[in-house]
Amino acid sequence: MEVVRVPQSMPIVFALFFLLFQAREFSCCHDTERQSLLKFKRGITAGQLSSWVGKDCCLWPGVGCNNSTGHIIHLSLQNIGLEGPIPHQLRNLSNLRVLDLSSNSLLLLDNSRWLSRLASLQHLDLSYVSFARGVKWLQALILYQCIIPDHILPSLPHLNFTSLATLDLSYTYFNSTLPGWLLNLTSLEFLYLGGNYxxxxxxxxIENKVFLKEVDLSYNHFIYGDPSVRLEEHCQLQVLSLSWMNMTGDLNQFKGMFSGCIRESLRSLDLGGNQLNGSLPEWLGEFKNLESLLLFSNSFSVSQKAWEAFQALLTWFFEATLSMNNIEGPVPSSMCRMTNLLAVDLSRNHLSKELPNCWQDLTDLAVFDMSSNNLTGVLPSTVYLGSNEFTGGIPSSIGHGLPHLKILILRSNRFHGHIPPQLSNLSSLQILDLSHNSFIGTIPPTFGNFSSIRISPKSLGKIVDVGSYKETILLVTKNQENFYDKLLSIMTTLDLSDNNLSGQIPEQITSLLGLWNLNLSGNHLTGEITHKFSQLIELESLDLSRNQLSGSIPPALSNLTFLSHFNVSYNNLTGSIPSGNQLNTFTDPSAFMGNPFLCGFPLNNSCDKVVTDEPAYKNEIKTHNHDAIWLYISAVLGFVLGFWVVWGVLLFSEASRHSYFRVVDDFFDRVYVSVVLNFRLIKRKVWNIIENKVSLSCVVALCECLFCKTLSSSSSPEFDIVHYAPLL
Known part of the structure; x- marks a missing residue:
């Protein structure tokens, strides 16, 4: 009988499975939510809940949990004989999506405030549940971004909304006229209807709703009402948003509407994204406590009287957004006195002339956008933004005195000179765009010190937390121009492209661990691409194209799992294009073209030839250079050594010096005697040959013979003139 052997590891595996199975009892249910259910059970009479025992509350009847998180998301207790007031401990089930307590006629709802804590609730059924007398039911109805069929809202009038204080139907995409019952809600304090049709x-x-504090009607279709209707009784209204409502005409026609005590209470007014025109009305300056004014994307012009009227708003003002209008002329210096100013946006207008140099006291300034105007002159010693005609350099003082500045865009101007390293002192800076200028020199190594980019952008929060300021900025990322708004909170950008920068890319930049977009293209940068770029784990776009970079592409870049745009074209890179992970997704050859010695996918040239020949050629050159260097070194050392061996001995030894010169003199004497004797011998023989009519060939042969014998005998120590006597 064959014996089946069980591996020794099998008991351990079974034990682990058993422990994991047992651990399930403790891992599926969160203890805080289990305790809330137990308190709910003790607060009512319901014999059917006697089965709620054990550690895993997700296994209790009527309780449903999320399989991944273990949070309770479903509680269905319909018709189980519940009795007594509903315990408020259910408010701790913050992830609850479905709550069904229906068909429990002895169950009493004595307070509805605990329902407001259930922020994830999608379905609530309290049918046949008793309501206590005087209970304030539905103080807040929040259906933000819920898809509501068109027939639902008109069917709601029969519900008791007399206590409703908050109504949020924003972005429900409801397509109809405003329901009549909604106009009769007189107790509303917060009304949000934005993002519908x-x-x-x-x-x-909003007429007759005197308790309103905040109103948002933006992104709807405006039906022109009676401009003579006054809102003077809205003495508590603080926030009014009427943006993107297709409002047309001159804003002056609304003068009567915005009269009375609303001019005392209103703190934020948003009329952006409409089609309003004419001169900015002077009566806007009568809003005593206005902190935020958004008039972007209209066709306003600003007269000198209107600027003067705005001076009444200067202490209190925190935000002025007038972008995308028809504002002409210079920027008034009076804006510099707005010492509480956090955001100014006058971009995409027709502003001209120079900016006043008077902004040094605006220490809280976070956004100052003057881009896309016709501003000229030299950049003052404070901060402004791009697409103008600024000239000169960036003053080094720009890095001081603006601790809250998060966005600095000087793109598309005429700046030149060196980039001041003091920019890295802007500790809150998150977006820096100096592209399309004429900066020279190297990239400052101090750029690795930007505090807000050295950390993950997920921890930065909202980039500009200034009232109702609309975060909309034009940035070039992934080789495309795009407007960014909500994504700005997670974006960190360093764009130095299209300048005349040279030198190597400083490794200190790889310390910016939260960097999202890095663009250094279109410069004269040299050196190799450091493998330390792999540390930038948040990087989504890396453009190093159109430079003079050399060496190979580091394979470590495959660790950048978020990288979706990569361009190193038109450099001097060599070797094979690395593969693996994210690098396999770059299939467009244009990202690598313009590098003659670069090979591999997605380029057409195979590495079999380029990679084999080119490194071999390099090795041969290295070997040749190595041998040549040692040859030169050996020759020099030999010459020096031989020179000093000979002349050193002659210099320091008198006996050697005398012997040396005797040998030299004797050598030259022998050579002299040999030459003289052979000359006489040749002369006598030539005459004898002539006399005896000897042929010329014999003369030549004789001369060669005599000359050879002369040389050989001159070096012999037995040299004796008698030896030549027979020839004489």
Missing amino acids: FSIPFPDA
């Missing part, structure tokens, strides 16, 4: 008869939509 309502046909809103403003100002009728």
Whole structure:
């Protein structure tokens, strides 16, 4: 009988499976939520809940949990004989999506405030549940971004909304006229209807709602109401957003509407994204406590009187957004007195002349956008933004005195000179764009010290937390121009492209661990691409094209798992294109072209030839250079050594010196005697040959013979003139 042997590791495996199975009892249910259910159980009478025992509350009847997180998301207790007031401990089930307590007629709802804590709730069924007398039911109805069928809202009037204080139907994409019952809600304090397709008869939509504090009707279709209707009784209204409502005409026609005590209470007014025109009305300067004014994307112009009217708003003002209008002329110096100013956006207008140099006291300034105007002159010693005609250099003082500055865009101007390393002192800077200028020199190594880019952008929060300022900035990322708004909170950008920068890329830049976009293309940068770029784990776009970089592409770049745009074209890179992970996704050859000695996918040239020949050629050159260097070194050392061996001996030894010169003199004497004797011998023989009519060939042969014998005998120590006597 064959014996089946069980591997020794099998008992351990079974034990692990057993422990994991047992551990399930402790891992599926969160203890805090289990305790809330137990308190709920003790607070009511319900015999059917006697089965709620054990550690894993996800296995209890009527309880459903998320399989991944273990949080309770479903609680269905319909018709189980519950009795007593609903315990408020259910408010701790913050992940609850479905709550069904229906068909429990003895169950009493004595307070509805605990329902507001269930932020994830999608389905609530309290049918046949008793409501206590005087209970304030539905103080807040929040259906933000819920898809609501068109027939639902008109069917709600029969519900008791008399206590409703907050109504949020924003971005429900409801396509109809505003329901009539909504106009009759007189207790509302917060009304959010933005992002729908309502046909809103403003100002009728907010008339008679004297308790309103915040109103958002943006992104709807405006139905022109009666401009004579006044909002003077809205003495508590602080925030009013009427942006992107297709409002047309002159804003002056609304003067009567914005009269009375609303001019005392209003703190934020948003009329952006409409089609309003004419001169900016002077009566806007009568809003005593206005902190935020958004008039972007209209066709306003600003008269000198209007600028003067705005001076009444200067202490209190935190935000001025007038971008994308028809504002002409210079920027008034009076804006510099807005010492509380956090954000100014006058971009995409027709501003001209020079900027006033008076902004040094705006220490809280976070955004100052003057891009896309016709501003000229030299950049003052404070901060402004791009697409103008600025000239000169960036003053080094720009790195001091602006601790809250997060965005600095000087793109597309005429700046030149060196980039000041003091820019790295802007500790809050998150986006730096100096592209399309004429900067020279090297990239400052101090750029590795940007504090806000050295950390993950996920921890930075909102990039510009300034009232209702609309974060919309034009950035060049992944070789495309795009407007970014909400994504700005996770974006960190360093763009130095299209300048005249030279030298190597400083390794200190690889310390910017939170960098999202790095663009150094279109310069004269040299050296190799450091493998330390692999440390930039948040990087999504890396453009090093159109430079003079050499060496190979580091394989370590495959560790950049978020990298979606990569361009190293038109450099002097060599070797094979590395593969693996994210690098396998770059299939466009244009990202690598312009490097003659670069090979491999996605380029057409095979590495079998380029990689074999080119490194072999390099090795041969290295070997040749190595041998030549040692040959030169050996020759020099030999010459020096031989020179000093001979002349050193002659210099320091008198006996050697005398012997040496005797030998030299004797040598020259022998040579002299040999030459004289052979000359006489040749002369006598030639005459004898002539006399005896000897042929010329014999003379030549005789001369060669005599000359050879002369040389050989001159070096012999037995040299004796008698030896030549017979020839004489």
